[in-house]
Amino acid sequence: MGTAREVFGDALPIAERYAAFLAKDGVERGLIGPREADRLWERHLINCAVVSSAIPQDAQVVDIGSGAGLPGVVLAIVRPDLRITLLEPLLRRTTFLNECVELLGLRNVEVRRARAEDVMEEFAVDVATARAVAPLERLARWALPLLRPGGELLALKGERAAAELEEAEPVLKRFGVRSTELLQVGRGMVDPPTTLVRVVAGREEVVGRRQRAPRRAKGSRKRSS
Numbered sequence: 001m002g003t004a005r006e007v008f009g010d011a012l013p014i015a016e017r018y019a020a021f022l023a024k025d026g027v028e029r030g031l032i033g034p035r036e037a038d039r040l041w042e043r044h045l046i047n048c049a050v051v052s053s054a055i056p057q058d059a060q061v062v063d064i065g066s067g068a069g070l071p072g073v074v075l076a077i078v079r080p081d082l083r084i085t086l087l088e089p090l091l092r093r094t095t096f097l098n099e100c101v102e103l104l105g106l107r108n109v110e111v112r113r114a115r116a117e118d119v120m121e122e123f124a125v126d127v128a129t130a131r132a133v134a135p136l137e138r139l140a141r142w143a144l145p146l147l148r149p150g151g152e153l154l155a156l157k158g159e160r161a162a163a164e165l166e167e168a169e170p171v172l173k174r175f176g177v178r179s180t181e182l183l184q185v186g187r188g189m190v191d192p193p194t195t196l197v198r199v200v201a202g203r204e205e206v207v208g209r210r211q212r213a214p215r216r217a218k219g220s221r222k223r224s225s
């Protein structure tokens with residue numbers, strides 16, 4: 001538990017409540033495999049929490065395909081400065097996520113029931129995260145239109161990270177991404193460290209927003225002609 005204390009700090013009691021909810025309700029309701037209950041901290045909570053080191057202060061984040069809240073709920077616990085939308089199409093899962101938000105008292109989280117590709121016009125966030133949602137080639141097509149220019153996709157990937165990055169090259173080129181990078185976070189805290197693919201979005205007109213209406217500032221009125 002030493003590492004968990006180091007990673008979660010003062011938020012450890014909230015992380016423990018989440019772990020208990022996952023181990024009981026998450027397993028009973030089929031959101032997490034029964035075998036995962038015994039290895040929740042190492043493979044899920046700590047593995048996801050260390051991603052926070054790659055996210056800037058006060059960032060607006062969308063977690064694509066949150067499932068039972070990984071990594072989105074964990075990031076919300078460890079980083080209350082972030083504003084996080086948990087994007088998840090399945091009702092059973094959004095119900096679980098809303099229960100998590102209430103149980104854990106997370107004020108910085110919103111749950112949105114939708115597929116990423118159906119809500120491109122609604123988001124222009126700093127960071128999109130995703131774990132175990134789709135191969136990078138498909139994930140990039142869903143995630144890049146949700147980012148502001150210069151925003152970042154952080155995809156948690158396993159051993160095939162480099163291969164997926166190579167396979168996604170034509171799509172990334174078409175979207176005019178600024179840069180890509182493979183990085184490892186959490187070395188010494190989780191074994192193996194979490195592998196991230198970071199993809200930095202290019203200019204607005206090449207991330208799939210050509211058709212979108214100009215964004216109005218919050219609170220501004222529509223001008224009457």
Ligand SMILES: C[S@@+](CC[C@H](N)C(=O)[O-])C[C@H]1O[C@@H](n2cnc3c(N)ncnc32)[C@H](O)[C@@H]1O
Nearest residue numbers: 064065066067070088089090115116131132133
């Ligand atoms: C294998 S689960 C992974 C859940 C979680 N990220 C994790 O690591 O435990 C994949 C999740 O992606 C969601 N998903 C699938 N297609 C999606 C899409 N087009 N947009 C957003 N979420 C999607 C599924 O409903 C599911 O909850």
